[in-house]
Amino acid sequence: MSIDRLQMAIQKSGRLSDQSRGLLKSAGIKIQANKGQLTARATNFPLDLMLVRDDDIPTFVADGVCELGIVGENVLGEYALGRPEAGIEILARLGFGRCSLKIAAPQEEEFDLSNLEGSRIATSYPLLTKKWLADQGISAEIVTMRGAVELAPRLGIASYICDLVSTGQTLEANGLKPVQTVLESEAVLVRTGREIVPDHAAALDQLKTRIDGVIQTSESKYIVLNAPESALDDIGRILPGADAPTVIPLAGRQGHFAVQAVCQESVFWETLEELKGAGARDILVMPIEKMML
Numbered sequence: 304m305s306i307d308r309l310q311m312a313i314q315k316s317g318r319l320s321d322q323s324r325g326l327l328k329s330a331g332i333k334i335q336a337n338k339g340q341l342t343a344r345a346t347n348f349p350l351d352l353m354l355v356r357d358d359d360i361p362t363f364v365a366d367g368v369c370e371l372g373i374v375g376e377n378v379l380g381e382y383a384l385g386r387p388e389a390g391i392e393i394l395a396r397l398g399f400g401r402c403s404l405k406i407a408a409p410q411e412e413e414f415d416l417s418n419l420e421g422s423r424i425a426t427s428y429p430l431l432t433k434k435w436l437a438d439q440g441i442s443a444e445i446v447t448m449r450g451a452v453e454l455a456p457r458l459g460i461a462s463y464i465c466d467l468v469s470t471g472q473t474l475e476a477n478g479l480k481p482v483q484t485v486l487e488s489e490a491v492l493v494r495t496g497r498e499i500v501p502d503h504a505a506a507l508d509q510l511k512t513r514i515d516g517v518i519q520t521s522e523s524k525y526i527v528l529n530a531p532e533s534a535l536d537d538i539g540r541i542l543p544g545a546d547a548p549t550v551i552p553l554a555g556r557q558g559h560f561a562v563q564a565v566c567q568e569s570v571f572w573e574t575l576e577e578l579k580g581a582g583a584r585d586i587l588v589m590p591i592e593k594m595m596l
């Protein structure tokens with residue numbers, strides 16, 4: 304670690320680590336390979352990484368040991384409720400590590416929200432769960448567990464659980480079903496609330512601009528299609544998140560045009576079907592490699 308370089312905390316190994324490194328790579332940052340080390344160094348950018356357990360990332364960022372961090376909103380949210388003065392700020396939502404914190408009930412139960420009243424709920428997220436319950440006007444007992452929360456109902460420790468779910472497979476395997484959503488979560492880029500020295504602030508701005516570019520690019524697509532003049536207005540309305548498209552006459556085909564546009568929102572099959580329905584033909588959707596707006 305060196306004080307003339309920006310410090311960023313990312314998960315050492317787990318669900319967020321590959322994509323956290325992938326994001327930095329897409330932002331053009333080369334990280335020196337390391338095996339079993341707690342830190343890693345960028346070779347072409349003034350950045351050091353601290354490779355830690357995800358639970359420790361908010362602490363490092365709050366205390367200013369690291370100016371930046373990549374962490375799930377679930378972990379950040381739980382930390383912030385326990386330490387509201389920490390002042391960690393979300394700089395960007397990163398679009399990976401998506402999951403939801405959900406209340407789950409036994410599969411055979413006919414669930415109603417009022418069932419939670421006076422019950423015991425096992426969770427690794429006691430503060431988020433407590434807050435959600437309070438918002439719903441429900442009082443229940445929280446049983447805090449570090450892991451294997453989904454076993455709690457079977458063991459008779461609690462009647463319900465509040466746990467992270469992505470596909471729901473783990474719940475199902477344990478005879479549970481999701482019944483309420485407490486929090487939708489994804490990985491976020493966070494910065495410390497502490498003051499950042501000017502040298503680091505410049506690097507931080509540069510890194511943030513590049514990361515914003517990567518996020519934009521991953522969602523954006525370049526669309527090319529052909530269409531008759533009569534369809535151009537409709538097509539302009541359908542193209543998701545596009546500024547005015549470029550419209551070029553097609554050689555030798557009177558009244559037909561090529562349309563090109565950068566779409567800054569996801570382009571789904573449904574969008575293509577809609578475009579075709581409006582009269583578009585030969586529709587191509589292409590990835591964009593880099594973008595700076």
Ligand code: ATP
Nearest residue numbers: 314317318319356357358375400401402467468469
């Ligand atoms: P660590 O050793 O770093 O403490 P961990 O076991 O607490 O790791 P992981 O299971 O690697 O954490 O998950 C890290 C983050 O990935 C979670 O906090 C959450 O934000 C996100 N995530 C995405 N999908 C899921 C899922 N299905 N279950 C749990 N976490 C998920």
Ligand code: MG
Nearest residue numbers: 356357358359
């Ligand atoms: Mg953890």
